[in-house]
Amino acid sequence: MIRLMIVDDDPMVRTGLRLIFGGDPDLEIVGEAGDGRQAMALIRDVRPDVVVMDIRMPIQDGLATTESLMAEPDPPRVLVLTTFDADDMVLRALRLGACGFLLKDTPPPKMIEAVRAAAKGEPVLSPSVMHQVIDAATGRHEPDRPEARRELARLTEREREVAVEVARGSSNAEIAERLYMSVATVKANITRIFAKLGTDNRVRVAMKVRDAGLL
Incomplete structure (x- = not known):
């Protein structure tokens, strides 16, 4: 069972992701948060394996939260959530320690596959982002x-x-x-x-x- 946490400031996005991931027998949603500060407090309690993390959030964005998480002992895998795969903030998140990204319009089966790959320690990068990283x-x-x-x-x-x-x-x-x-x-x-x-x-x-x- 993969323990998953969803972090996004949009309640509708969280609901959609919960419906997508909650229907998979191998995934257990252990928490949700609407900003990075709230996420950090909850992550320390629920200890997820993978965090699906929005980049643009109020109070504390996904970049600062990812950086803070990577400084923790045994941090979870972070998949950043974005609208555009060419977003420079995605590259910054990868440099800070995120293992990959999810586009918000990714088909549900691909989202589930990405979370499983992240849980196994595999990078989750589209060709366009791979080329940007290079x-x-x-x-x-x-x-x-x-x-x-x-x-x-x-x-x-x-x-x-x-x-x-x-x-x-x-x-x-x-x-x-x-x-x-x-x-x-x-x-x-x-x-x-x-x-x-x-x-x-x-x-x-x-x-x-x-x-x-x-x-």
Whole structure:
């Protein structure tokens, strides 16, 4: 059972999310809050696994709340809730420790899938946000294409296919579907990719794929 908390200043949004998540047998909604300050007090009591967090809220917004949460021991996973995936505040939330984001118009099955992925420690990023994160991390540097290609040459053909999907912002479930693999096999491939590239970060894998010119 995944313990879930909803934080949004709009009661209608909270109601909609409660209807979406409350109907799933694997999710238990353990609390709701209308602003970040209220959320912080409640989170310490109910100890959720995942918090769906609106960014724009009165009293204390989602950015300040995410930052405060990440300073807590054993913080929950935070999925920021936004209207536009190109919102610069989403990038700021990711830098502060959020594991991904949900668009408010995301289809209900995808929302549930995102919460499950977050609970497992998987990042939840759309392709557009993945590219923004890469750009923000790399700045204006000129890619060392030969070096990136040498590094990716350490991977098997299948591992390179998985790495490209990671760079596109695909979740493990999406990679499994597109490449006709089980989710467990995808995870095994990603573990090997991390080991061969000397990282434990999907964004850095994506950066190497982009620098190699494979996107």
